[in-house]
Amino acid sequence: MTQATASSNSPHFSRRRFGKAAIAASALSYGRILGANDRVAMGYIGLGNRGDQVHDAFLEHGDNATVAICDLRDDYMDLAAKKSASRGAAKRYHDYRKLLEDKNVDAVAICTPDQWHAVMFVAACKAGKDIYCEKPFSLTIFEGRRMVEAAAKYKPVTQVGLHRRSAPEIRKLAEMLKAGEIGKISAARSFHLRNDWPVGIGNPADSAPPSKELWDAWLGPAPAQPYNVNKTFYNFRWFYDFSGGQLTNFGVHYNDTMRMLMQLGVPRSVTALGGKYVVNDNRQIPDTLVVLWEYDNPATGAPSLNSYEQYNGNGAPGNIRNMELEFRGTLGTLYMQNANWEIVPERNHSIAPKPRSPLDRDESEFRGSFKPAMAAKQGKGSASTAFHTRNFLDCLKSRKETNCPALEGHLSNVGPLIGNIAHKTRTHLQFDAKTERFTNSEEANKYLHYEYRKGYSIDL
Numbered sequence: 001m002t003q004a005t006a007s008s009n010s011p012h013f014s015r016r017r018f019g020k021a022a023i024a025a026s027a028l029s030y031g032r033i034l035g036a037n038d039r040v041a042m043g044y045i046g047l048g049n050r051g052d053q054v055h056d057a058f059l060e061h062g063d064n065a066t067v068a069i070c071d072l073r074d075d076y077m078d079l080a081a082k083k084s085a086s087r088g089a090a091k092r093y094h095d096y097r098k099l100l101e102d103k104n105v106d107a108v109a110i111c112t113p114d115q116w117h118a119v120m121f122v123a124a125c126k127a128g129k130d131i132y133c134e135k136p137f138s139l140t141i142f143e144g145r146r147m148v149e150a151a152a153k154y155k156p157v158t159q160v161g162l163h164r165r166s167a168p169e170i171r172k173l174a175e176m177l178k179a180g181e182i183g184k185i186s187a188a189r190s191f192h193l194r195n196d197w198p199v200g201i202g203n204p205a206d207s208a209p210p211s212k213e214l215w216d217a218w219l220g221p222a223p224a225q226p227y228n229v230n231k232t233f234y235n236f237r238w239f240y241d242f243s244g245g246q247l248t249n250f251g252v253h254y255n256d257t258m259r260m261l262m263q264l265g266v267p268r269s270v271t272a273l274g275g276k277y278v279v280n281d282n283r284q285i286p287d288t289l290v291v292l293w294e295y296d297n298p299a300t301g302a303p304s305l306n307s308y309e310q311y312n313g314n315g316a317p318g319n320i321r322n323m324e325l326e327f328r329g330t331l332g333t334l335y336m337q338n339a340n341w342e343i344v345p346e347r348n349h350s351i352a353p354k355p356r357s358p359l360d361r362d363e364s365e366f367r368g369s370f371k372p373a374m375a376a377k378q379g380k381g382s383a384s385t386a387f388h389t390r391n392f393l394d395c396l397k398s399r400k401e402t403n404c405p406a407l408e409g410h411l412s413n414v415g416p417l418i419g420n421i422a423h424k425t426r427t428h429l430q431f432d433a434k435t436e437r438f439t440n441s442e443e444a445n446k447y448l449h450y451e452y453r454k455g456y457s458i459d460l
């Protein structure tokens with residue numbers, strides 16, 4: 001395999017040319033029946049920033065080996081091959097379809113940019129592979145539903161990379177809140193805070209791609225467009241053809257934790273405001289964004305008001321504990337940062353206040369009745385991805401449902417995706433969970449999917 005060759009405007013894209021022959025969708029490579037002591041044969045599609053982390057998180061467990069790797073970059077594949085060499089040599093591919101045809105592969109990890117997830121996930125289902133797929137599950141609502149249908153039809157074991165779902169400390173919190181630990185929750189807030197002013201990700205000009213084939217392979221189903229180095233490795237998440245921005249990057253983790261801890265479905269309504277107000281780079285996504293969702297909260301029988309606040313022109317704390325998530329209950333407030341948490345008790349009054357009157361300003365009885373509603377509590381834990389990969393490996397063997405199967409991954413992505421649509425249309429949107437369509441805006445419904453480039457499909 002050739003090494004990556006440096007180019008003038010991207011040190012990343014290899015000039016290596018790939019065979020152009022289209023590879024027909026493979027015949028099913030029926031998965032092996034795995035016993036408890038078997039080593040799972042893993043294939044990786046995408047070994048960049050996250051793929052490398054996921055690979056490490058699988059290698060933390062002894063019962064799997066890396067048998068196949070696929071990426072557009074040879075240097076990334078070199079690193080992955082080196083990391084897994086002690087468990088045998090990994091076969092290298094530049095075309096994921098060839099990896100999917102490899103009968104030695106039991107399961108694949110898909111860690112490519114978001115626009116690729118649906119196409120690769122559906123192809124992996126058809127190829128008979130079990131699938132670990134990174135979040136956000138899909139780029140559009142339509143894709144996510146189609147992926148859920150593919151999983152239901154081909155029945156792979158699926159795990160979506162919302163890895164906090166497998167963290168023991170977070171699972172414990174879910175049980176505590178379910179049992180009413182902080183009372184009735186009326187609101188949950190989340191924050192993505194980082195001051196990117198002034199330069200952000202920089203402002204490189206569009207240019208000729210270092211390799212037409214590689215730019216094409218990067219775009220996948222996304223619309224044809226001029227090459228810009230910021231639309232590629234890692235920085236693609238600031239552009240809507242490849243990502244839903246920080247709202248589906250960090251925001252999908254927050255929304256997933258809210259859904260898990262509050263037992264929520266998908267929002268009944270959403271609105272959002274914000275824009276690119278202060279940062280001077282070529283990003284498309286807002287540097288300042290507030291999204292508000294109304295969820296039906298089964299614990300109260302009423303809605304809850306959940307929010308995502310993104311301040312990328314200012315990094316000041318979002319709340320008094322400077323933690324990314326907060327759950328406001330009638331008895332206490334839960335603050336969370338990954339798997340670390342603290343509950344600050346509420347103080348509730350047991351008698352109603354007298355109406356204020358100029359004739360009697362004594363409020364001592366009312367004020368004296370305030371009592372802490374519960375004891376303060378805190379905990380620490382790890383949200384390591386290794387818990388999530390362990391759960392996936394176990395489920396490959398038991399054929400049980402994982403902690404975040406395709407449907408959960410899709411449902412947790414719905415809130416962020418419709419948040420972006422509300423922002424684009426500047427509307428307060430009503431969402432119907434059954435049809436997964438908006439009921440009060442046909443304009444918004446147009447954003448539920450987009451037209452793939454020719455040659456890309458998620459047909460089942």
Ligand SMILES: NC(=O)c1ccc[n+]([C@@H]2O[C@H](COP(=O)([O-])OP(=O)(O)OC[C@H]3O[C@@H](n4cnc5c(N)ncnc54)[C@H](O)[C@@H]3O)[C@@H](O)[C@H]2O)c1
Pocket residue numbers: 045046047048049050051070071072073076094095096111112113114116134135136161162163217218220232233234235249
């Ligand atoms: N769960 C998490 O906490 C977490 C963290 C970071 C990223 N992610 C997700 O992981 C995904 C990848 O993000 P990243 O930060 O690793 O980006 P990245 O740009 O560092 O890596 C993406 C990799 O995909 C490869 N790739 C692109 N098109 C390909 C194709 N057609 N065939 C094979 N390989 C291809 C690229 O060469 C690159 O190495 C995104 O969906 C992102 O949201 C999840």
